[in-house]
Amino acid sequence: MDVPTRDELPDVVRDVCGSHLALLDERLPGLLHGLHLHGSIGFDGEFHGGSDIDFVAVTTRRPTEADVEVLREVHGELARRWPEPDYDGFYVLESDLAGAPGDVPEGPGVLHQWFDVGTHCDLKEITWRELRDHGITLRGKHIRDIAIASDDTALHDSTRENLDTFWRSQLEAMEHHPREASLPQAAEWGALGAPRLVHLLVTGQPTSKSRAGRWAREAYPHHREIVEEGLRVRERPDDPSTYATDPGRRRRDLIAFMTEVIADGVALTEPAER
Structure with a gap:
């Protein structure tokens, strides 16, 4: 079961993620440490009409209140540019991935174009396992080189x-x-x-x-x-x-x-x- 490379991803996935990266670089330079995908797409690149894009953004610091407001604007812009597919995910530190998902503090995330601060629904064991074994790295340290807890x-x-x-x-x-x-x-x-x-x-x-x-x-x-x-x-x-x-x-x-x-x-x- 092969994990696709960035170049093997569908065009729409690369385009949406590329827009996310560009907006973060422009509006919050220095915040993003890595961007990774998980979900069905990590299994031989499975992606069909109606599929979501599930991301985990690794940050260099906990987002401040000011950061959160800019992230809200970023995801609002992404939703306007790309009403489909849904682009769902959350922001964590690399150290969070080394511990249990339930121990991650509340933080910013988006689900079905709704941006919020709280406990994201994908903060769970299956996300950690998918990242560890089938995650796709779009920027930053390769996901296989990150310590990810999985029990x-x-x-x-x-x-x-x-x-x-x-x-x-x-x-x-x-x-x-x-x-x-x-x-x-x-x-x-x-x-x-x-x-x-x-x-x-x-x-x-x-x-x-x-x-x-x-x-x-x-x-x-x-x-x-x-x-x-x-x-x-x-x-x-x-x-x-x-x-x-x-x-x-x-x-x-x-x-x-x-x-x-x-x-x-x-x-x-x-x-x-x-």
Whole structure:
């Protein structure tokens, strides 16, 4: 599984990140120490329409209040220039990466074009592991030369907890919002996202959304159609859907699949042997 180089990244990824770097150099010279990407793109460069760009910016100091206001302007400018794809990430010190994600102080970050100061949702064990093993360096010290803490037990426990809390709550929400749960985008999100976590619990290895779908297609053959639908939406959105005339069946199949996958993941109480 190859991590792409900067030159192998899709044009839009290089363009958005390049604009981010240029704006920081212009408006906050000396703040940025490094810029790195994580997420599905670190797995053979997987990036499709609708994919996000997930970044971690390493700074030379904790941003001051004045820095934060300039960062807010920078990300506002990026959102105007690039309404798509979402450019999500946060700012930390290199020393933060050597410790547990939960110990990182509140700091600036952006999610779905919303800039804020607080605890970013990607400050978690899986981000640290993706950075360590599949991170892409765009500027600064190479990610493989940075000390990044990663603990198999902590990663397993946090992944299992995520399934048992966030993903269960989302499943319940889908029951109460049938229209949204019937959309093709819901199939991509749920039929690939939930098994992505279970794949990690079973194998001990993170993976991309598409690879998780291909794994789930074999691991759950009785749910193959809804997994194929998730892969179709992500990779081949112009192809016809087998659910085109019955989106309600897509919702029912998705809920049934996610219910089983989440239960299987939560039942895995011990980390996988690597």
